[in-house]
Amino acid sequence: MDIASIRFAEEIVVATVIAYEALTQTRIPHEVKGGTRWDTSFMQPPKGTRLPQAFLVENTPHRHLRTHFHDVDQFQVITSGGGTLGKHAVQPCTVHFSRALTPYGPITANEQGIAWMTLRARRDGEGAQFIPEQREKLEQAVGRNPWQISELAEFMEPAGDACLNPLPGIRDERGLAAYALRMKPNTTTALPDPSGTGGQYLVALRGSLEHEGKTRRALAIGYIAPDEPCLSIKAGAEGLDALVLHFPRYDAPIAVASARSDKCYKTWRCVLCAFVYDETKGMPEEGIAPGTHWSDVPDTWNCPDCAASKTDFQMEEI
Numbered sequence: 071m072d073i074a075s076i077r078f079a080e081e082i083v084v085a086t087v088i089a090y091e092a093l094t095q096t097r098i099p100h101e102v103k104g105g106t107r108w109d110t111s112f113m114q115p116p117k118g119t120r121l122p123q124a125f126l127v128e129n130t131p132h133r134h135l136r137t138h139f140h141d142v143d144q145f146q147v148i149t150s151g152g153g154t155l156g157k158h159a160v161q162p163c164t165v166h167f168s169r170a171l172t173p174y175g176p177i178t179a180n181e182q183g184i185a186w187m188t189l190r191a192r193r194d195g196e197g198a199q200f201i202p203e204q205r206e207k208l209e210q211a212v213g214r215n216p217w218q219i220s221e222l223a224e225f226m227e228p229a230g231d232a233c234l235n236p237l238p239g240i241r242d243e244r245g246l247a248a249y250a251l252r253m254k255p256n257t258t259t260a261l262p263d264p265s266g267t268g269g270q271y272l273v274a275l276r277g278s279l280e281h282e283g284k285t286r287r288a289l290a291i292g293y294i295a296p297d298e299p300c301l302s303i304k305a306g307a308e309g310l311d312a313l314v315l316h317f318p319r320y321d322a323p324i325a326v327a328s329a330r331s332d333k334c335y336k337t338w339r340c341v342l343c344a345f346v347y348d349e350t351k352g353m354p355e356e357g358i359a360p361g362t363h364w365s366d367v368p369d370t371w372n373c374p375d376c377a378a379s380k381t382d383f384q385m386e387e388i
């Protein structure tokens with residue numbers, strides 16, 4: 071079966087693949103602090119529903135977006151430009167995953183600006199919730215297990231028709247996964263099985279795919295629900311580079327990171343976003359040598375993922 075379905079309200083929409091060039095409404099401008107943001111909605115379910123949501127955000131150069139969080143799990147894929155997310159450099163094909171209630175940022179655009187696709191398996195009812203204003207909500211949340219990761223997708227040249235290359239860090243026991251898929255021109259391949267996930271996205275970043283007799287050029291997305299069969303796709307005449315993103319299931323238990331047993335060195339966890347500073351590893355990329363105890367980390371240091379201050383870290387129980 072060569073069809074992806076999107077369930078909006080009670081209706082099953084045979085959505086197929088949604089391409090930017092086929093959208094009727096694109097680049098809705100919003101004047102924001104420090105510049106302009108343009109929003110392009112690919113999938114916008116009705117308010118109050120918990121259905122998949124996907125949109126493109128384009129930002130003017132040097133825009134600075136403060137640290138914030140959302141109520142739902144989220145993938146973000148950088149599509150053009152670049153900059154930093156927290157202290158991490160991001161560029162086209164960087165994939166960022168954040169669990170619900172995990173603050174990330176700030177996001178700062180470079181001189182080219184920055185654009186990203188935001189993808190959610192469930193609509194976010196609240197929108198961006200900023201730190202420090204919404205900090206108390208995080209502190210009072212029950213069962214929160216914050217975690218995030220950024221990884222650059224690597225598209226490998228296929229030996230056969232297609233190469234599906236996993237992003238090794240983006241993985242958990244609830245079915246979270248991400249793959250970089252490169253397909254040769256005019257070849258057909260089946261995507262991984264969506265069952266056992268919380269929803270699967272296809273994000274075409276370069277080239278095109280043929281779908282329902284039409285050519286869908288990048289940028290294009292598809293959503294495949296967990297109870298649907300594997301989607302079979304055909305690359306267009308230029309071939310295809312696409313991401314396959316698996317959301318984690320919502321009903322599966324979340325593993326808690328195991329405690330360390332090293333007596334001399336400790337780990338310190340950001341209470342906001344769960345980033346862990348490990349004294350044995352230090353942070354050489356920031357000039358903090360392996361073996362640097364927390365007390366010797368400068369007071370001006372802040373969290374690489376969410377910019378929280380050193381006082382926002384707690385020692386992990388051993």
Ligand SMILES: [Fe+2]
Nearest residue numbers: 340343373376
């Ligand atoms: Fe943090």
